[in-house]
Amino acid sequence: MKCSEFLNELTNYLDGALDARTKSELDDHLAWCHNCYVVCDTTRKTIEIYRNSELYELPDDLRARLHTAIMTKCSGQKKSGPAGS
Amino acid sequence: MVPALQGTWGTPPPTRGNISRIIGPNNTPKKSATKYNSISTMGRVVGKICIKLRMSTIQPNIEQPVSEEMQLVRRAKRGDDQAFEELVRRYDRNVFRIAQHITQNREDAEDVVQEAFLKAYSNLEKFQEQSKFYTWLVRIAVNEALMKLRRRKPERTVSLDEEVKTEDDSLPREVADWSPNPEQMYNQAQLRDILTRTIQGLPAGFRTVFVLRDVEGLSTEETAQALELSIPAVKSRLLRARLQLRERLNRFFQKRASGDGDQ
Numbered sequence: 001m002k003c004s005e006f007l008n009e010l011t012n013y014l015d016g017a018l019d020a021r022t023k024s025e026l027d028d029h030l031a032w033c034h035n036c037y038v039v040c041d042t043t044r045k046t047i048e049i050y051r052n053s054e055l056y057e058l059p060d061d062l063r064a065r066l067h068t069a070i071m072t073k074c075s076g077q078k079k080s081g082p083a084g085s
Numbered sequence: 086m087v088p089a090l091q092g093t094w095g096t097p098p099p100t101r102g103n104i105s106r107i108i109g110p111n112n113t114p115k116k117s118a119t120k121y122n123s124i125s126t127m128g129r130v131v132g133k134i135c136i137k138l139r140m141s142t143i144q145p146n147i148e149q150p151v152s153e154e155m156q157l158v159r160r161a162k163r164g165d166d167q168a169f170e171e172l173v174r175r176y177d178r179n180v181f182r183i184a185q186h187i188t189q190n191r192e193d194a195e196d197v198v199q200e201a202f203l204k205a206y207s208n209l210e211k212f213q214e215q216s217k218f219y220t221w222l223v224r225i226a227v228n229e230a231l232m233k234l235r236r237r238k239p240e241r242t243v244s245l246d247e248e249v250k251t252e253d254d255s256l257p258r259e260v261a262d263w264s265p266n267p268e269q270m271y272n273q274a275q276l277r278d279i280l281t282r283t284i285q286g287l288p289a290g291f292r293t294v295f296v297l298r299d300v301e302g303l304s305t306e307e308t309a310q311a312l313e314l315s316i317p318a319v320k321s322r323l324l325r326a327r328l329q330l331r332e333r334l335n336r337f338f339q340k341r342a343s344g345d346g347d348q
Contacts, residue, residue: 047327056181062195067177070199074166078166
């Protein structure tokens with residue numbers, strides 16, 4: 001297996017979306033190709049670091065304000081009849 | 086010395102999806118129930134069974150016959166605002182995150198959250214329950230967010246369909262390990278700043294796929310549904326988004342690891 005072929009399958013490999021045979025071929029490649037091993041490992045870390053990052057969390061006060069605004073508008077819309085339909 | 090963070094690899098927060106979350110291969114809709122079209126002759130009870138069968142065969146991503154989410158949707162359709170409120174509570178954080186990732190602007194993200202839920206409320210009758218409500222809601226929110234982005238950046242075409250370079254834009258150039266882990270090298274504020282700046286540099290089409298799939302934990306199929314893209318298109322963009330982010334983060338994390346400093 002070439003490195004380019006490994007890269008093409010990287011997303012499926014990381015997502016566990018490969019059949020056993022293809023996964024085994026990729027595992028074999030990783031066992032001897034240090035560069036692909038590092039790319040695979042750091043790509044996995046990239047995903048994990050973003051997933052754990054808590055970027056753009058919704059603060060409680062803003063959440064409460066949005067919540068009230070949404071339900072007030074929905075209620076107003078109900079009274080004035082359905083829109084957009 | 087920069088204090089180490091408490092978080093470790095492999096401990097995703099409970100509200101997010103898992104990296105290995107995959108929909109099984111047996112999700113192809115079947116046509117077995119569609120031949121029952123003479124309901125009037127079969128009686129009302131049989132008709133109901135047929136409808137149930139039909140619904141179950143055209144909803145590939147719903148694992149249970151009627152999920153808790155769908156029960157809330159049906160109650161909301163019948164005019165129960167408390168049920169809709171519960172749906173808002175369930176998904177407002179997710180919609181806010183998605184909106185801010187796309188628009189990169191907090192005020193716009195606030196507007197998107199309101200507009201997306203209001204639009205969902207107004208069009209609830211049109212939701213045909215062929216996907217999860219959340220996937221449908223995300224689709225509305227993404228469209229609203231892209232509209233905001235277009236208004237802010239009228240000089241650029243902003244579309245999920247925009248062609249992005251396919252040749253060398255994602256190929257790894259730097260292959261150095263990250264050691265120690267980035268979370269041990271930077272404090273939380275520094276790391277957040279690096280991650281924000283890095284993901285903002287991605288084209289909107291890539292950023293959106295990455296956020297839905299990897300940050301929000303939607304499956305490939307759900308991401309494709311939400312963005313109205315094909316599954317191969319989602320996979321292709323996801324691969325390139327992941328590799329581009331990795332390459333860009335490498336500049337920060339490799340530098341520190343090799344002792345060059347972080348300035």
